[in-house]
Amino acid sequence: xxxxxxxxxxxxxxxxxxxxxxxxxxxxxxxxxxxxxxxxxxxxxxxxxxxxxxxxxxxxxxxxxxxxxxxxxxxxxxxxxxxxxxxxxxxxxxxxxxxxxxxxxxxxxxxxxxxxxxxxxxxxxxxxxxxxxxxxxxxxxxxxxxxxxxxxxxxxxxxxxxxxxxxxxxxxxxxxxxxxxxxxxxxxxxxxxxxxxxxxxxxxxxxxxxxxxxxxxxxxxxxx
Amino acid sequence: xxxxxxxxxxxxxxxxxxxxxxxxxxxxxxxxxxxxxxxxxxxxxxxxxxxxxxxxxxxxxxxxxxxxxxxxxxxxxxxxxxxxxxxxxxxxxxxxxxxxxxxxxxxxxxxxxxxxxxxxxxxxxxxxxxxxxxxxxxxxxxxxxx
Numbered sequence: 001x002x003x004x005x006x007x008x009x010x011x012x013x014x015x016x017x018x019x020x021x022x023x024x025x026x027x028x029x030x031x032x033x034x035x036x037x038x039x040x041x042x043x044x045x046x047x048x049x050x051x052x053x054x055x056x057x058x059x060x061x062x063x064x065x066x067x068x069x070x071x072x073x074x075x076x077x078x079x080x081x082x083x084x085x086x087x088x089x090x091x092x093x094x095x096x097x098x099x100x101x102x103x104x105x106x107x108x109x110x111x112x113x114x115x116x117x118x119x120x121x122x123x124x125x126x127x128x129x130x131x132x133x134x135x136x137x138x139x140x141x142x143x144x145x146x147x148x149x150x151x152x153x154x155x156x157x158x159x160x161x162x163x164x165x166x167x168x169x170x171x172x173x174x175x176x177x178x179x180x181x182x183x184x185x186x187x188x189x190x191x192x193x194x195x196x197x198x199x200x201x202x203x204x205x206x207x208x209x210x211x212x213x214x215x216x217x218x219x220x221x222x223x224x
Numbered sequence: 225x226x227x228x229x230x231x232x233x234x235x236x237x238x239x240x241x242x243x244x245x246x247x248x249x250x251x252x253x254x255x256x257x258x259x260x261x262x263x264x265x266x267x268x269x270x271x272x273x274x275x276x277x278x279x280x281x282x283x284x285x286x287x288x289x290x291x292x293x294x295x296x297x298x299x300x301x302x303x304x305x306x307x308x309x310x311x312x313x314x315x316x317x318x319x320x321x322x323x324x325x326x327x328x329x330x331x332x333x334x335x336x337x338x339x340x341x342x343x344x345x346x347x348x349x350x351x352x353x354x355x356x357x358x359x360x361x362x363x364x365x366x367x368x369x370x
Contacts, residue, residue: 054291054294054295055294055295055370056293056294056295057293057294057295057342057362057364057366058293059342059362059364109341109342109364111295111364111366111368111370112370123370124368124370126341128341128342133318133341133342133343133344134318134344135316135317135318135343135344135345135346137316137318137321137346138346139314139316139346139348139356139358140356141348141350141354141356142354158356159354159355159356160355160356177323179312179323179325181323194354196312196314196323196348196350198314198316198321212321213321215312215314215323217312217350217354
């Protein structure tokens with residue numbers, strides 16, 4: 001009898017730790033699980049939010065014309081344009097046109113939907129000249145190193161290539177602002193000033209750029 | 225008889241406690257050893273802009289929306305992306321320049337207005353040490369149903 005009681009007590013103590021093994025996950029483990037679930041949900045949402053059926057458009061010069069396919073190129077990237085009897089064509093004068101009127105070298109804007117092979121299932125082709133849509137502007141950050149006293153021209157050394165320099169012209173239309181969008185006077189343009197400038201090649205003076213907008217990177221007093 | 229019984233219970237309890245304590249101590253040690261060590265992932269800086277014009281720049285610029293070559297039917301869109309924290313963001317189309325700033329996490333969301341037709345959008349990020357990173361988006365705005 002005493003032996004039986006001793007054995008019972010002994011086993012009753014052994015059972016408890018065995019149950020403790022199945023304890024709930026710690027706070028760290030729970031956080032890891034939540035993180036993994038969040039990551040998976042995010043991945044799924046990204047897949048849903050990146051629909052392949054969004055319409056796409058490609059601009060480029062025609063480099064090859066086949067029976068139902070056109071190859072265009074823009075900025076060294078080629079794009080296959082598939083056409084069929086439902087594809088609409090518009091010429092430069094915005095008149096209705098046809099496939100037979102397309103020529104190699106012509107610049108077009110093709111609109112449609114991407115196929116699995118990344119070719120465009122084209123619904124509409126509009127003949128468009130690059131010169132009408134090109135954006136010749138450059139965004140440059142740098143430091144003014146010299147300002148002309150006789151003309152509204154200054155020299156800028158870009159931060160990303162200090163061996164280079166830009167001769168930049170301004171006029172009354174040049175907008176000068178600070179980073180908070182406050183308008184500034186042209187007097188704030190001084191040698192040593194750090195600016196961001198939007199420039200395009202000047203059509204009248206060689207090797208000179210025209211500044212359409214200047215953003216001062218230093219704190220200045222706004223123009224009254 | 226009763227004395228012997230209590231003695232047996234006491235001895236049994238002591239023995240049981242001793243074994244249980246030892247078992248639990250061993251179990252705890254094993255749990256600690258088997259628990260995987262979670263380390264913070266190493267962030268490798270990458271330059272993932274759609275069209276990266278300056279791959280040597282330490283500033284990165286990644287445009288997450290809209291997709292390049294997208295055809296949209298509304299003139300107002302938002303340029304959304306990530307770059308270095310508190311960077312100046314300059315967005316330029318053929319007719320307009322818009323400026324903004326990335327937040328303290330490097331995110332930005334800047335509205336712009338498109339011109340009708342094909343738009344070449346130039347985007348630059350300039351960080352606090354004047355490192356510049358550039359991207360370009362080609363977006364077409366057309367209300368014609370295709």
